[in-house]
Amino acid sequence: MIKQLALASVLVVASNAAYAQMVEIDKNPFPSTYNPMPSGTVLIRNAHVFDGLGSEMTNTDILMQDGKISALGEDLAAPDEATIIDGTDKWVTPGIIDVHSHLGVYASPGVRAHSDGNEVTSPVTSEVSSEHGVWPHDPGFNRARAGGVTAMLVLPGSANLFGGRGTVLKNVPSRTVQGMKFPGAPYALKMACGENPKRVYGQKGGPGSRMGNVARYRKTWVKAVDYKKSWDNYRDDYVKWEEKQADGKKDKGDKDKPAKAPKAPKRDLQMETLMGVLDGEIIVNMHCYRADEMAQIIDMSKEFGYHVGAFHHGVEAYKIADLLRENDTCAAMWADWGGFKMEAYDSIRENIPLVHNAGACAIVHSDSGVGIQRLNQEAAKALADGNKAGLDISQGAAWTWLSSNPAKLLGIGDETGALEPGLNADVVVWSGNPFSVYSRAETVFVDGAIMYNRNDKSYQAVSDFELGQPGEGDDK
Amino acid sequence: MSIFKTTAATIALLGFGFATSALAQTIAITGGNVVTNTTQGHVIGGTVLIQDGKILAVGADVIIPDGATTIDASGKWVTPGLFTPLSQVGLVEVSAEASTNDASANKSKFSTALDGADSFNPKAEAVAITKIEGMTRMAVTTGTGANIFSGSGFIADTSGALNSITKGKAFIAVQMGERGANIAGGSRSAAWAYLRNALAEARSYRPGREREDALLTGPDAMALKSAAEGRMPLLVYVHRASDLMTLIRLQKTHPKLDLVAVGAAEGWMVADELAAAGIPVIMQPQDNLPGSFESLGATMTNAARLHKAGVTVAIAQIGEAFNARLAPQQAGAAVANGLDWDVAFAAITSTPAQIFGLEDKLGSLASGMTADVVVWDGDPLEVMSSPDHVFIDGKAQSLTSRQTKLRDRYMDLDKASEKPFAFR
Numbered sequence: 084m085i086k087q088l089a090l091a092s093v094l095v096v097a098s099n100a101a102y103a104q105m106v107e108i109d110k111n112p113f114p115s116t117y118n119p120m121p122s123g124t125v126l127i128r129n130a131h132v133f134d135g136l137g138s139e140m141t142n143t144d145i146l147m148q149d150g151k152i153s154a155l156g157e158d159l160a161a162p163d164e165a166t167i168i169d170g171t172d173k174w175v176t177p178g179i180i181d182v183h184s185h186l187g188v189y190a191s192p193g194v195r196a197h198s199d200g201n202e203v204t205s206p207v208t209s210e211v212s213s214e215h216g217v218w219p220h221d222p223g224f225n226r227a228r229a230g231g232v233t234a235m236l237v238l239p240g241s242a243n244l245f246g247g248r249g250t251v252l253k254n255v256p257s258r259t260v261q262g263m264k265f266p267g268a269p270y271a272l273k274m275a276c277g278e279n280p281k282r283v284y285g286q287k288g289g290p291g292s293r294m295g296n297v298a299r300y301r302k303t304w305v306k307a308v309d310y311k312k313s314w315d316n317y318r319d320d321y322v323k324w325e326e327k328q329a330d331g332k333k334d335k336g337d338k339d340k341p342a343k344a345p346k347a348p349k350r351d352l353q354m355e356t357l358m359g360v361l362d363g364e365i366i367v368n369m370h371c372y373r374a375d376e377m378a379q380i381i382d383m384s385k386e387f388g389y390h391v392g393a394f395h396h397g398v399e400a401y402k403i404a405d406l407l408r409e410n411d412t413c414a415a416m417w418a419d420w421g422g423f424k425m426e427a428y429d430s431i432r433e434n435i436p437l438v439h440n441a442g443a444c445a446i447v448h449s450d451s452g453v454g455i456q457r458l459n460q461e462a463a464k465a466l467a468d469g470n471k472a473g474l475d476i477s478q479g480a481a482w483t484w485l486s487s488n489p490a491k492l493l494g495i496g497d498e499t500g501a502l503e504p505g506l507n508a509d510v511v512v513w514s515g516n517p518f519s520v521y522s523r524a525e526t527v528f529v530d531g532a533i534m535y536n537r538n539d540k541s542y543q544a545v546s547d548f549e550l551g552q553p554g555e556g557d558d559k
Numbered sequence: 560m561s562i563f564k565t566t567a568a569t570i571a572l573l574g575f576g577f578a579t580s581a582l583a584q585t586i587a588i589t590g591g592n593v594v595t596n597t598t599q600g601h602v603i604g605g606t607v608l609i610q611d612g613k614i615l616a617v618g619a620d621v622i623i624p625d626g627a628t629t630i631d632a633s634g635k636w637v638t639p640g641l642f643t644p645l646s647q648v649g650l651v652e653v654s655a656e657a658s659t660n661d662a663s664a665n666k667s668k669f670s671t672a673l674d675g676a677d678s679f680n681p682k683a684e685a686v687a688i689t690k691i692e693g694m695t696r697m698a699v700t701t702g703t704g705a706n707i708f709s710g711s712g713f714i715a716d717t718s719g720a721l722n723s724i725t726k727g728k729a730f731i732a733v734q735m736g737e738r739g740a741n742i743a744g745g746s747r748s749a750a751w752a753y754l755r756n757a758l759a760e761a762r763s764y765r766p767g768r769e770r771e772d773a774l775l776t777g778p779d780a781m782a783l784k785s786a787a788e789g790r791m792p793l794l795v796y797v798h799r800a801s802d803l804m805t806l807i808r809l810q811k812t813h814p815k816l817d818l819v820a821v822g823a824a825e826g827w828m829v830a831d832e833l834a835a836a837g838i839p840v841i842m843q844p845q846d847n848l849p850g851s852f853e854s855l856g857a858t859m860t861n862a863a864r865l866h867k868a869g870v871t872v873a874i875a876q877i878g879e880a881f882n883a884r885l886a887p888q889q890a891g892a893a894v895a896n897g898l899d900w901d902v903a904f905a906a907i908t909s910t911p912a913q914i915f916g917l918e919d920k921l922g923s924l925a926s927g928m929t930a931d932v933v934v935w936d937g938d939p940l941e942v943m944s945s946p947d948h949v950f951i952d953g954k955a956q957s958l959t960s961r962q963t964k965l966r967d968r969y970m971d972l973d974k975a976s977e978k979p980f981a982f983r
Contacts (some may be wrong), residue, residue, distance in 0.1 A: 191848045192855075222849055278655070402980075405972045422685065422881035424655035430881075431962045441972055452848050460888065460942045467943035471936075472966060520891030520942045549849065553800065553825060554856035558896070559847045 105321045106347035108355060110364070113214060115264035117253055122531030124148045126161050127512065130170025135177035135486040135501035139479030145175055147508040150531035155502055168526070174516055176482055177501050178233025178254075178509035178527065180489035181455050182368070182415050183395050183448035186224055187217030187237055187252075187260070191452060191548075201240035202247060206284050207303050209272060210352035211247035213237045217260040220547045223452040226559060228254050228535045228544070230456035231511040231524040234265060236493055238273045238395075241370040242283045244290070244299055246273035248356055249368060251493050255529055256544040269494040271392070272360050274300070276371035276380060277426045297379065304387040307357035313348040314358065320345040366392040366494060368415075372426035374402035381410050393492050395448060397438075398430045404441030413444035413492050417454070418461040418468075435462070435484060436469020436476055446492065447484045458485055463518035478518055507531075585610045586953065587623040588934060591632030596639055596909040596923035600901075607637055609930040612953035617924045630948060632934050638904070639924050640695025640931030640951065641939075644841045644873040644911035645732075645794070645821060646883035648689050648697050649679045649715065654880065662880070663702030664710075671731055671786075672778035673710025675701040681715070681723045685880045687960035690717035692884035693939060693946040695931040696725060696921055698911065700794070700878070703734045707742050707750055708757070711782055712794075714915055716931070718951045729915050731786045732794040732821065736802050736853050751805060758813065761787035789815030792914060794841065796821045799853035800828040807836045819914055821877065822846075824854035827861045830868030839871035839914055844893035862906070863897030872898075873914055874906040891940040903940065929953075 125147045132140040134155070144159040145152065161167060188200035199216030202208040217237055227235070232254050239246035249271030252263040277293065285291035290299050324345055359365035367384070371377050371394040384391050393413035394400065398421050400407060400414035407414055416438070421430020431437075439445040447462045449455035466481040490500025499507045508531035515522040527535035536542035545556050586609040593605035595617055606621040607614060623629065652659035661678035679699060680686075689697065700712040709732040714725040734742060739750035753774070760775045761783035769777050785791040797806055797820055807829070810818050820826065823840045826833060833840065844862045849855045865872050874893060876885040890903040898906075905922075912922030920929045930953035937944035949956040968983045976983070 192851045194851070226848060401966075402969050403972075419882065419885070422653065425653055428653055428684075429965055431966045433966045437966070437969065452850075453845055456845075456847075457892075463942045464888075467945065471945060472970070518943060520888060520940060521895045523895055549855070552849070552855045553828060554849075554858055557856070557858050558860050559858050 103344045105318065105325075108350065110359070113261055113264075115266040116259065116261040117255070117257075117264060117266055119150050119530035120255070120532035120534070122147070122150050122508070122528075124162050124165040125168060125508075125528070125531065126159060126165040127168045127170040127173075127175055130173050130175040130512070131516070132502060133174070133176045133479050133482035133517075134503070135482050136503065137477075137480045137483055139477060143175075145170075145502060145510065147510065147528065147531045150508055152502055152504055152506050152508050152510070154504055168512065170512065172515070173525070174513040174522070175502070176231070176511050176513065176517060177486040177499070178511055178529065179231045179458050179485045180493065180500060181227070181232055181235040181449050181458060182393065182446055182489045182492055183450045184227075184235040184237050184455055185240065185450070186227060186235065186452060186455070187219065187221045188213055188239065189452075190218045190221035191223050201242040203242045203283060206244045206280055206290060206299060207353065208239075208243050208247050209245040209303075209354075209356040211239065212250060212270070213239050213248060213273075214250040214260050214264065217250070217252070217263075219257050219260055219263060222546045222549050223455070224254055224256070225544045225546055226452065227455045228527055229524060229537070229559065231459065231513070231517070231527055232455055233509040233511070233527065233529050233534075234493075234495070234499060235455070236271055236368070238271065238368060241273070241275035241279045244275060244280050244296060245303060245357070246275060248365070249273050251495065253529055255534055256546075265495060267495075267498075270356075270359065270365045271368045271493070272356055272365050274367060274369040276369060276376045277373060278424055279370070293376070297383065300383060301386070304357065304383070307354050307361060308387060310348070310351060310354035311358040311361045317345055317347050360389045361387070363390070366492070368393050368395055368492075370395045372396050372398045374399035378403055378406055381406065381412065393444075393446065396427070396450070398427045398434065400443075401431060401434045401437040402429075404438045404443045407438065407443040408441055411444070413446050413488060414438050415446040415448040415489075415492075417450070418447065418465040432465070432468040433472050433474075435465035436472075436474050439476060439480070439484065440469070440474050444488050444492070445484050446488045459517040459522075460520055466518065478516075481518070584953065585615075585624055585627040586630065586950070586955075587621070587627045588630045588632050588637050588932065588948075589623070591635045591637035591934060593617060593924060594636065594638040594904060594939075595925065596901075596905055597925050599925070604633075605637070607924055607932055609932065609950065609953045612930055614924055614926055614928045614930050614932070616926055630934065635947065636935040636937065636939055636944075637924075638933050638935065638939055639908045639922055640933050640949065641693050641886060641907050642696040642698075642909075642911040642922055643694055643875050643883045643886050643907065644698050644914060645875045645877050646689075646697045646699055647702070647878055647880040648685045648699060648717070648883050649681060649683045649880075650675065650699060650701065651685065651880040652680070652683050661701075663704040665704035667704065669710075669776060670706035670708040670779050671710060671782040672776065673701055674713075674728065674782075675699055675710050676713040676724050676727045679713065679715060679724065681719050681721055683880075684961050685883070686717050686719050688881070688962055689884045690719070690949060690951075690956060691946065691958045691960055691963070692887075693933040693935065693949060694884055694886070695933070695949065695951045696912075697883060698729065698915060700730070700732050702878070703732070703738070703742065705742070707734045707739045707753060708779075708783070709733070714917065716951050718954070718956060725921075726915065726917065728782075728785070728791070730792040730794055731783060732796065735795055735797045735806070736799060736822075737851055738796065747802065747805075755809070757783060758787040758816075786817070789817050792817045792819050794819045794821050798822045798824040798851070800825040800856065802853065803829045803833065806838065807832050810836045810838060823865075824857040824861065826870070827858065827864035828856055830865050830870055833865070834869035839873065839910075840865055841873045841875055841877065841911075841914070843877050844874060844889050844896065844898070859892055859896040862893035862903070866898055866902050871910060871913070872902070872906050873910040874903065887940050888942055891942065894940060900940070
C-alpha cells in the first residue's frame with residue numbers, strides 16, 4: 084500500500100500536477116486472482132501420447148516441473164524429487180478446452196433463478212460480461228473436469244446480436260469467478276446470426292428478419308468505429324497538447340493562456356467492448372449456422388476492420404470451409420447435433436473432419452453441460468465418420484480440435500493446449516484411448532497440480548450446492 | 560366372368576412373383592462376431608441365415624443353401640437391429656417449426672385419445688439418419704402438452720416404408736415429477752390425484768354410460784382403458800427417489816398395472832424397491848448433473864446399480880427425434896461406469912422388445928425371429944463404429960440419407976468444376 088502511494092505521487096510529480104492526467108480506461112477491472120495449486124515434479128512414464136499439435140507418440144515420458152511441461156521424450160531421466168506415474172496402457176493428452184460453454188451462467192440445477200446467460204432486454208448488449216453471471220458453484224464445472232476439461236470460454240447466449248463479453252476460465256474450483264479467470268486471456272465478444280435474435284426480438288421492436296439483423300450489426304459497428312475514433316483523437320490531441328504545454332513553459336514570453344487539456348470522450352461500456360474488437364484485443368466468437376450467412380459476416384468484418392475468430396455451431400461450415408481457411412476463421416462445431424431449427428437442418432456428421440480436411444481450423448465444442456464431459460468422444464465420432472467417408476485424418480491430428488485449436492482461438496495458445504516444453508502442465512491421463520467410449524479421464528492436472536483423480540476422493544471436488552444433498556461425493 | 564378370372568389369375572401370379580423375388584431371398588452373413596442376445600451368447604465366426612424376412616438359423620455350423628446371397632462379415636460384428644425404447648422419430652421434422660412438429664398438441668381437447676401413429680411420417684429425415692446408424696425399431700411417443708398424459712405411443716421400423724408401423728397403440732406415457740406437477744395444477748399431489756382418478760375412470764368406462772363428473776373425455780377414457788387394466792405399458796416419467804416410491808406404491812395398490820419408469824435419475828436410491836416391484840426403467844446413463852431439484856442424486860453409475868439390484872434397464876437418448884441414434888453412446892457410458900456389456904447391449908435391443916411385448920419377434924438373433932440384422936465395422940457401442948449393412952424384415956436397406964447426400968455434394972470444395980454445387 085505504501086509502495087503504491089509512493090509510486091502514484093512520483094507519477095503525479097513527473098507529469099506535473101498542474102494539469103489533468105490523460106484518461107485511460109482500466110481494461111481489466113475484475114482481474115484474475117487465480118493461483119495455481121501447489122504442484123510437485125511429476126514424471127509420467129511410458130505413455131501413449133497425443134501431443135495436441137497433431138502428433139501421436141508411443142512409449143513416451145512426460146515431465147512436469149513447477150507447473151510447466153519441462154520435457155517430453157523417451158526414457159527421460161527422473162529428477163530425485165519426482166513422483167512417478169506408470170503410464171503403461173494409458174493415454175496422455177493436453178487438457179481439453181471447450182470454446183463454447185455456459186457453465187455457471189446456466190448453472191445446474193436449471194431453475195429459473197439460474198438463468199443468467201442471456202441479457203434479453205435489447206439486441207445489443209455488448210456492455211455485459213459472462214463473468215458477472217457465472218456462479219462458481221455450478222456442479223457442472225466439476226463434472227467437466229472429470230471429463231478432462233481444463234479450460235473453457237464461458238459465453239453469453241445467442242438471443243442478442245451482440246450478446247456481451249465471454250470470459251476464459253481455468254476449470255478449477257473457486258469461491259469467486261476471479262479465482263477461475265485465466266490470467267491474461269483476452270475477452271471474447273459473443274455475437275449471433277440468424278434465427279435466435281430475430282425470433283426473440285421480432286415482436287419486441289426488432290430485428291425481425293435477417294435483413295434487420297445485419298442492418299443492426301452495421302449501425303452498431305458504425306457507432307463503434309466513431310467511438311474508437313473519438314478515443315484515438317483524444318489521445319492524439321492530448322499528446323499534442325502536452326507537447327505544447329511543455330513548449331509553453333520554456334517560452335516565457337508567451338502571453339496566451341495555456342489551452343485547456345483535451346476532454347476525454349464519455350465512457351460507453353457498450354462501445355468499449357466493440358472498440359476492444361476493433362483494436363484487436365477482444366476476439367469475436369459468433370453463433371452462426373448457415374454458410375451463406377457466415378460469408379456475409381466475413382464481408383461485414385472487412386467493412387469495419389475486424390476479424391472473426393470463430394463461427395460457433397457452424398452446422399454448414401463444410402459448405403464454405405475454403406472461405407474459412409482463406410480468412411483464418413475457425414469453426415467450432417458439434418459432431419452430430421442439428422435439425423432442431425431450419426438453420427440447423429443441413430447438419431452432417433462429417434462437418435468437423437471436412438472443415439479440417441479443407442485446411443481450416445476445426446474445433447469441437449459442447450454448448451452443453453452434458454456434452455462438455457465427453458468432447459473426446461464427440462471428436463471420435465466425427466473422426467470415424469470422416470474417415471469412413473474417405474478422408475484420412477489421424478487420431479493425433481484430431482486432438483488438435485480439442486486443445487491447440489481452441490487455445491489459439493482464445494489467445495492462450497502460447498500458454499496451453501499442447502504437450503510442449505514450456506507450456507502450462509494442463510494434462511490428462513486417460514485410462515485408455517480417449518477416442519473409445521469406455522475410456523475415462525483418470526488424472527487431470529491444471530498447471531501441474533492434480534485437480535481431479537478418479538481413484539482418489541480427496542481429489543474430487545464437491546460443490547457447495549451438492550453438500551448434504553442426495554449423492555454428495557458419489558461417483559458421478 | 561372372364562374378366563374376373565383374369566384378374567384373379569393376375570393377382571395369384573403377382574403374389575407368387577412377390578414371394579419368389581422378395582420374400583424367398585436367402586441371405587447368409589458369415590464370419591462375424593455374432594451377438595445373439597440369447598443363451599447362444601456371442602458366436603465368433605458365426606453365420607446368420609435370413610430367409611423370407613425371418614432368421615432361419617444362427618450358429619457356427621450353419622449350412623448355407625445354394626443360391627444364397629453371402630455377405631462376408633469377417634472381422635465385423637453382427638447384431639440384432641437396435642430398438643430404442645422411447646423416441647419421437649417421425650413425429651418431428653424441424654422441432655422449432657410448429658408446422659413440421661407433431662410431437663405434442665397443447666391446444667387439443669384430447670390427451671390419450673391422440674394416436675401418435677396418425678402423425679408418423681416414415682419419410683421424415685430423422686427416420687433415415689436413425690436407420691443408417693443401426694436402429695431398426697423404435698418406440699415413438701407423443702409429448703405431453705396441456706395434460707399429463709401423452710397420446711398412444713407406437714412401435715415402428717425405420718425402413719421408411721409408408722406401412723412401417725410394427726405395433727400401433729403400444730403404450731401410453733404420463734409426466735409425473737416436476738413437469739407433471741406443473742401441468743396438473745401446481746403440485747405433485749395434484750398430478751398423482753389426477754393420475755389415480757384417470758385410471759379409475761378408464762377402468763370403469765362404458766361407452767354410452769359416461770359419468771357426468773368425469774374429468775376424462777369419453778375417447779380419452781377409452782384410449783386409456785388398456786393401460787389402466789394392465790394390457791399395455793404405462794410409461795411414467797419420474798426422477799426423484801420419493802416420486803419413484805410413490806410409483807412403487809401405485810404398483811402395489813394396482814398390481815395389474817404394467818408400469819415402466821422413465822428417467823429415474825435417482826433410481827439407484829430405490830433400486831431394491833424397484834426390483835421387488837418389478838418396475839423396469841428406461842433411462843439415459845449419461846445423466847449425471849443435478850439438472851433439477853428432482854435429480855440431485857444423478858450419477859452415471861445409475862444403470863449399473865439398478866441392474867445389480869435386479870431392475871430391468873432399457874437405454875435411450877430419451878425422446879429424441881434427430882438423435883435417437885445416439886443410444887449406443889449412452890449404453891457405452893453405462894459400460895464405462897460398471898454395467899456389463901451384454902446387459903448394456905440388451906438395453907438397446909432385446910430389453911425394449913421385452914418391455915413392449917415383442918421379445919418373441921424382435922431384439923435377438925434366433926431361428927424364427929424377425930430378420931432385423933446389422934453388420935457393424937466394430938463394437939456397436941464404440942463411438943467410432945458404424946454399420947456396413949442394415950436389414951429390416953430381411954431386406955437390405957440403403958445407407959444413404961439427406962445428410963450423406965449433402966456430405967457427398969460438398970466433399971471436395973477445391974474440385975475444379977464449372978458447374979455450381981447444385982448440379983453435383
